[in-house]
Amino acid sequence: GQNIDQPTEMTATEGAIVQINCTYQTSGFNGLFWYQQHAGEAPTFLSYNVLDGLEEKGRFSSFLSRSKGYSYLLLKELQMKDSASYLCAVPSGSARQLTFGSGTQLTVLP
């Protein structure tokens, strides 16, 4: 089965940098996704990592270490609109269905 852990809540200040960690245990690895979800809305895709290393995409970067079963999402120059839940997810099974972590609720303060 799959087991995914991420912190429940984080708080940061506007303009700062925040790192949201995710550890996973999975039988077979087919990459790791990060999604952003605002309350009452569907998740939106942020990143997909399948190889080790850091991938940068504007203010958001995602890092993966397959040997450690570890990923993080790095958000720079935080804005108020970044307040949301951030979900890491891993695909598994023949249909590559996603198993989500519990989500990290990020609150950005002025």
Add this chain to the structure above:
Amino acid sequence: GAVVSQHPSRVICKSGTSVKIECRSLDFQATTMFWYRQFPKKSLMLMATSNEGSKATYEQGVEKDKFLINHASLTLSTLTVTSAHPEDSSFYICSARDRTSGSSEQYFGPGTRLTVT
């Protein structure tokens, strides 16, 4: 591209009635769609995997006779909540994977808020 729609976005129904939620991939074909349920401030819980032209695969603990899934075409999957009860009130989200894509990426619909009174 890669847009998934859901209808309705919100629905209120009385206990004992059935509600149908539609999930459509608008600009791509999806042999596989997924249905999730989400409680307030909780993560997405996979309910079932919907396969075009065949029976859905339900996750452990999800009653297949209560949550009927039909995937009759490459662009449409429906979830019917039968004999709804207040505890079925939740946010239901579908997603779809492009059949031509080799990746695991799923495109999510905007969700349906179900309230059972």
